[in-house]
Amino acid sequence: MRRARNSFLKWPLHITLLACAILVLLPPAVAYAGTWFNYAQGTNGVGGTYATTGYAPRDADRVYHAAGFWWELWYCHTDGTCFGDHQDYVNPAYANGGSSYAKAFCHNLNDNSGVLWTCQTTH
Amino acid sequence: VRTRTSLLSLALSLAVGLGLAAAVLARRSQSAPSSRGTAARALTFTSARTSADALPPEAQGFAVSSRPPGVPSELFEGAWLTDRSRLLRTVKGKWDASLYVVPTSMGRLCQVLVVQSAKANARSPATGGCVRDFAGSTPIGLIVFDPDAVDAGGPVIVAGVVPNRVVAIRVVAHGKSYPARIQNSAYLYELGSSTAYPEAIRIIYADGAIRTLALTHPRPVAPRYESQRGGTSRRP
Numbered sequence: 001m002r003r004a005r006n007s008f009l010k011w012p013l014h015i016t017l018l019a020c021a022i023l024v025l026l027p028p029a030v031a032y033a034g035t036w037f038n039y040a041q042g043t044n045g046v047g048g049t050y051a052t053t054g055y056a057p058r059d060a061d062r063v064y065h066a067a068g069f070w071w072e073l074w075y076c077h078t079d080g081t082c083f084g085d086h087q088d089y090v091n092p093a094y095a096n097g098g099s100s101y102a103k104a105f106c107h108n109l110n111d112n113s114g115v116l117w118t119c120q121t122t123h
Numbered sequence: 124v125r126t127r128t129s130l131l132s133l134a135l136s137l138a139v140g141l142g143l144a145a146a147v148l149a150r151r152s153q154s155a156p157s158s159r160g161t162a163a164r165a166l167t168f169t170s171a172r173t174s175a176d177a178l179p180p181e182a183q184g185f186a187v188s189s190r191p192p193g194v195p196s197e198l199f200e201g202a203w204l205t206d207r208s209r210l211l212r213t214v215k216g217k218w219d220a221s222l223y224v225v226p227t228s229m230g231r232l233c234q235v236l237v238v239q240s241a242k243a244n245a246r247s248p249a250t251g252g253c254v255r256d257f258a259g260s261t262p263i264g265l266i267v268f269d270p271d272a273v274d275a276g277g278p279v280i281v282a283g284v285v286p287n288r289v290v291a292i293r294v295v296a297h298g299k300s301y302p303a304r305i306q307n308s309a310y311l312y313e314l315g316s317s318t319a320y321p322e323a324i325r326i327i328y329a330d331g332a333i334r335t336l337a338l339t340h341p342r343p344v345a346p347r348y349e350s351q352r353g354g355t356s357r358r359p
Contacts, residue, residue, distance in 0.1 A: 059184035068260025090252035
């Protein structure tokens with residue numbers, strides 16, 4: 001204990017300041033952090049298909065949109081095979097990709113509501 | 124003295140950091156009162172909740188506790204109250220499918236359909252969505268889900284939660300209408316073949332009224348998805 005205390009006394013000032021900065025910035029950064037991210041967002045655009053730019057393990061795929069308008073969600077593997085097709089008109093609509101390594105898609109079937117829609121997935 | 128000053132600085136920094144984190148979390152959990160729903164009140168249960176009602180691990184990823192960044196508050200469904208989830212229906216066919224519901228802090232009702240192949244131990248795919256009020260353009264909960272590849276493997280499943288005034292659901296496929304049994308305020312119907320796709324859902328109310336929800340989407344096939352890979356960037 002005495003040894004640790006002595007070591008702490010020898011800390012240069014800039015190390016202490018760095019530790020302070022980390023303690024200030026880390027908690028809010030953790031609070032902001034999440035596995036979800038937006039891969040497409042917009043209004044209207046019936047018929048549009050949107051996808052993540054790359055492949056990753058996906059826990060889920062979802063779209064926030066005006067209720068009553070139809071959306072479709074699915075995933076595709078690197079070999080081009082697609083699975084988990086889900087159509088829904090409730091908000092949000094969710095599809096789960098399990099533990100696969102996939103690209104997530106959302107497709108606007110008839111949403112011309114003018115309300116902002118957001119397609120999200122995890123990585 | 125220096126030790127005490129340093130310790131004080133570190134403690135103060137930690138306190139400021141935690142305060143900022145609390146502010147971030149509080150801001151994320153804000154939601155507009157106007158987005159409250161009534162669907163959760165439409166379902167009442169006479170039996171006590173049991174361990175079978177708990178959401179399976181595969182569906183836990185759906186549950187949100189705060190409004191996602193960039194999502195308008197009026198579209199946020201509220202925090203999922205997973206400790207109040209209920210298992211409404213289970214059907215064993217080519218799929219082993221179970222439909223759960225979870226109320227949210229905003230009065231909405233989120234459906235979770237968990238599906239597993241009857242002959243495989245692979246992790247269950249799942250899907251779902253949240254009903255606001257069983258009114259207007261969303262009179263029932265409705266999930267149209269093909270767990271595996273389209274037009275191959277197992278058949279499509281149609282499922283959802285319904286308000287008490289709905290007495291029957293019929294699934295229209297290949298021009299014919301098939302009854303989907305309602306039990307515990309929910310229906311769960313597995314189509315007869317992997318190539319069948321529902322064309323419409325017919326809702327029959329207690330007063331005899333009938334409403335039809337047309338599924339206008341052409342049956343999806345894998346090549347269509349991949350052919351649009353180049354055009355899938357963010358919309359302007």
